[in-house]
Amino acid sequence: MDKKNTTLGEFIIENQSSFQYSSGELSKLINAIRLAAKVVNHEVNKAGLIDILGGVGDTNIQGEDQQKLDVLANDKFIQTLKNREIVCGIASEEEDDFISVNSNDEKHQNKYIVLIDPLDGSSNIDVNVSVGTIFSIYRRVTDIGTPVTLKDFLQPGINQVAAGYIVYGTSTMLVYTTGDGVNGFTLNPAIGTFYLSHPNMEFPETGTIYSVNEGNYIHFPQGVKDYIKYCQREEEDRPYTSRYIGSLVSDFHRNMIKGGIYLYPKSSVASNGKLRLLYECNPMAFLAEQANGKASNGYKRILEIQPTELHERVPFFCGSRKMVEKAEEFMAAQA
Ligand code: AHM
Numbered sequence: 001m002d003k004k005n006t007t008l009g010e011f012i013i014e015n016q017s018s019f020q021y022s023s024g025e026l027s028k029l030i031n032a033i034r035l036a037a038k039v040v041n042h043e044v045n046k047a048g049l050i051d052i053l054g055g056v057g058d059t060n061i062q063g064e065d066q067q068k069l070d071v072l073a074n075d076k077f078i079q080t081l082k083n084r085e086i087v088c089g090i091a092s093e094e095e096d097d098f099i100s101v102n103s104n105d106e107k108h109q110n111k112y113i114v115l116i117d118p119l120d121g122s123s124n125i126d127v128n129v130s131v132g133t134i135f136s137i138y139r140r141v142t143d144i145g146t147p148v149t150l151k152d153f154l155q156p157g158i159n160q161v162a163a164g165y166i167v168y169g170t171s172t173m174l175v176y177t178t179g180d181g182v183n184g185f186t187l188n189p190a191i192g193t194f195y196l197s198h199p200n201m202e203f204p205e206t207g208t209i210y211s212v213n214e215g216n217y218i219h220f221p222q223g224v225k226d227y228i229k230y231c232q233r234e235e236e237d238r239p240y241t242s243r244y245i246g247s248l249v250s251d252f253h254r255n256m257i258k259g260g261i262y263l264y265p266k267s268s269v270a271s272n273g274k275l276r277l278l279y280e281c282n283p284m285a286f287l288a289e290q291a292n293g294k295a296s297n298g299y300k301r302i303l304e305i306q307p308t309e310l311h312e313r314v315p316f317f318c319g320s321r322k323m324v325e326k327a328e329e330f331m332a333a334q335a
């Protein structure tokens with residue numbers, strides 16, 4: 001069969017047997033995410049048409065205003081995962097604490113936990129700019145048959161079994177890895193089917209795009225300031241092009257296709273930057289490494305950081321391998 005005619009559903013089945021611990025559970029879980037993605041996609045696409053925009057008046061645990069679509073996306077993903085009884089626990093950017101899921105008939109028998117950022121870049125919704133969903137999947141570490149605990153969620157990123165994102169962009173794509181490369185699927189909205197459009201995605205080894213919120217320049221550490229100046233210097237393939245959407249999923253997606261680096265460093269006003277380790281940086285880092293790219297906190301591999309809190313933040317440098325290494329050189333020079 002022409003690979004490009006492969007649907008996501010077919011791809012999941014075909015690849016189930018090649019997955020080391022395959023029991024079908026992970027396939028069901030990715031299928032549930034596929035379904036929730038289509039529902040959220042439908043809502044995101046009609047956001048400008050109906051009275052669904054704007055804040056709901058709540059703030060989440062990080063003190064940020066929640067947008068209606070954040071709440072809706074959060075509900076859809078959690079409901080879908082709960083209803084299908086395929087996970088034992090869920091943590092979300094929009095929930096203060098993790099959720100323990102108990103199937104009706106069998107007590108706590110599922111082995112996977114999911115961490116999600118249901119709608120990342122949500123400050124972009126009101127202005128019709130791409131947003132995304134990020135997900136990360138682990139095997140629980142506590143005993144099956146008991147409720148999940150925080151320990152199940154505070155695992156280093158290297159333990160991830162699968163991770164991915166959905167980008168609600170000019171077209172909607174679901175991109176994911178189960179540790180055997182990265183594949184991208186584009187939604188045909190007419191029939192509601194994802195097709196394999198980007199098999200074996202890889203970051204170019206280097207690139208000419210840097211993505212950072214330069215408005216924060218004054219607050220950045222000296223190593224980051226020096227790296228930005230390096231990007232802007234006229235030499236060889238530089239100055240680089242600056243591209244920053246403010247939507248991590250979209251910035252990452254573009255950089256993976258074209259070659260580039262994304263930076264969200266710490267600053268004098270945010271000691272660990274902004275992005276969350278568990279449901280933003282770890283899944284993106286897993287994807288980056290699976291796509292021949294690199295992800296670091298400026299000094300060390302993101303995937304090896306031992307988390308201590310559900311919503312902890314971490315500086316994030318991610319993208320084409322050589323570019324991340326160069327940024328790390330500048331950081332090390334100022335350490
Ligand atoms: P969010 O989870 O509240 O949407 O924040 C995460 C987003 C990322 O998608 C994006 O890269 C970053 O925040 C932009 O932040 P800033 O506006 O500070 O540059």
Ligand code: MG
Pocket residue numbers: 093117119120121280
């Ligand atoms: Mg987010």
